[in-house]
Amino acid sequence: MTPQHILVTGGGRGIGAAVVRLLVQQGHRVCLNYRSDQRAASALVTELSEAGGDVFAVQADVAQEADVLRLYEAVDARWARLDGLVNNAGILRAQSKLVDMDAARITEVLATNVTGTLLCAREAVLRLSTSRGGHGGGIVNISSAAARLGSANEYIDYAASKGAVDTLTIGLAAEVASEGIRVNAVRPGVIYTDIHASGGEPGRVERVKSAVPMQRGGTAEEVANAVAWLLSDAASYTTGSFIDVSGGR
Ligand code: NAP
Numbered sequence: 001m002t003p004q005h006i007l008v009t010g011g012g013r014g015i016g017a018a019v020v021r022l023l024v025q026q027g028h029r030v031c032l033n034y035r036s037d038q039r040a041a042s043a044l045v046t047e048l049s050e051a052g053g054d055v056f057a058v059q060a061d062v063a064q065e066a067d068v069l070r071l072y073e074a075v076d077a078r079w080a081r082l083d084g085l086v087n088n089a090g091i092l093r094a095q096s097k098l099v100d101m102d103a104a105r106i107t108e109v110l111a112t113n114v115t116g117t118l119l120c121a122r123e124a125v126l127r128l129s130t131s132r133g134g135h136g137g138g139i140v141n142i143s144s145a146a147a148r149l150g151s152a153n154e155y156i157d158y159a160a161s162k163g164a165v166d167t168l169t170i171g172l173a174a175e176v177a178s179e180g181i182r183v184n185a186v187r188p189g190v191i192y193t194d195i196h197a198s199g200g201e202p203g204r205v206e207r208v209k210s211a212v213p214m215q216r217g218g219t220a221e222e223v224a225n226a227v228a229w230l231l232s233d234a235a236s237y238t239t240g241s242f243i244d245v246s247g248g249r
Pocket of ligand 1: 009010011012013014015016033034035036037038040060061062063087088091112116142143145146150187188189190191192193194195196198244
C-alpha cells in the first residue's frame with residue numbers, strides 16, 4: 001500500500017482522534033489539526049510517533065480563513081503533497097429550543113461546521129485536483145444523523161449545519177469528480193465522545209440509546225472504520241455517497 005498524506009481536522013480528540021489513530025496504524029502520514037486542546041493533540045502525536053507513525057499537529061481554527069491558509073501552508077511545507085482530507089472539526093452548543101438561541105450562537109455553529117468545512121475542502125481541492133497539478137484524492141466530511149433527524153429541542157442549528165454538510169458533499173462531489181477527487185460523508189449517530197458535554201449533557205448517549213434500533217451508542221473507532229474505507233482505493237467508484245454509522249437510526 002502506498003502511504004497517503006491525509007489532513008484530519010479536529011483530530012486531537014473524539015472521532016477525529018480515532019480516525020488519526022487508524023490512518024496512522026494503516027501506514028498513512030497524517031496531519032492532525034486541533035483548535036484549543038493542545039495537550040490532547042500532543043499526547044496523541046507522542047503516542048503514535050513512539051509507535052513509528054508519521055504524524056504532526058497544527059493548531060488552527062477552521063472557522064478562520066487565515067488559520068485555514070496557515071494550516072495548509074504547514075502541510076505544504078512538511079509534505080509538498082496531499083492525498084486526502086477528513087473534514088471532522090465540528091461543534092454544538094447547549095441544548096435548547098430555537099426560541100432561546102441568539103444569533104451569536106447560531107453564527108458560531110455555522111462558522112465552524114459549514115464555513116470551516118467549505119474552506120478546508122476548498123484548499124484540499126486546490127491541491128488534489130488533477131486539473132491543477134494534483135494527483136487526485138479523497139475528501140470525507142463528517143456529517144451527522146442529526147441532518148436527517150433534525151435534533152428538535154436540542155440543537156436544530158447544529159442539525160441544520162449538518163444538513164448543509166450533506167448538501168455540499170453532493171455538490172462538491174459532482175463538481176470535482178472529473179478532477180480525480182472523490183467526496184463522501186459519514187453520518188455518525190450517537191457516539192461516545194465529549195461532544196455531548198458541550199451540549200450540557202455528558203451522559204446523553206445513555207439517555208437516548210434506547211431509541212437506537214441496535215440499543216447502544218457507537219464508538220469513535222466504528223466511525224473511523226467507515227472514514228478509512230471511503231478514503232481507500234476500495235471505495236474507488238464511490239463519490240457523493242453517505243455512510244450512516246448510527247446503529248440503524
Ligand atoms: P469532540 O469530542 O467534541 O471533538 C471535537 C474536535 O473538533 C476537537 O478535536 C476540537 O478541537 C475540534 N474542533 C472544534 N472546533 C474546531 C475549530 N473551529 N477548528 C478546529 N478544530 C475544531 O467531538 P466529536 O464527537 O469527536 O465530533 C467530531 C465530529 O463528528 C463533529 O463534526 C461532530 O459534529 C460529528 N458527530 C459527532 C457525533 C457524536 O455523537 N459524537 C455524532 C454525529 C456527528 P479541540 O480539541 O482543540 O477543542
